[in-house]
Amino acid sequence: MENQYFNEALQNFVQDFAYGGAIRHLADLGYDTDRIVKEYHYPLSREAIDKIVKNHLENGKKS
Numbered sequence: 001m002e003n004q005y006f007n008e009a010l011q012n013f014v015q016d017f018a019y020g021g022a023i024r025h026l027a028d029l030g031y032d033t034d035r036i037v038k039e040y041h042y043p044l045s046r047e048a049i050d051k052i053v054k055n056h057l058e059n060g061k062k063s
Helices: 002-028 033-039 046-058
Strands: none
Touching (some): 002 033, 002 046, 033 046
């Protein structure tokens, strides 16, 4: 269980480091999850992209 938690946290960190900034920038430009998925081919699931977008918008675009 501990190992699974660590692996998930590490995966989230790596994904955010690699793609989070670009996805947040696109959200700032008005892109929604569907448009990001359609126009950009990030090696992330739709759910992962949606989570980044929603967290960014909920936090007042501060991240």
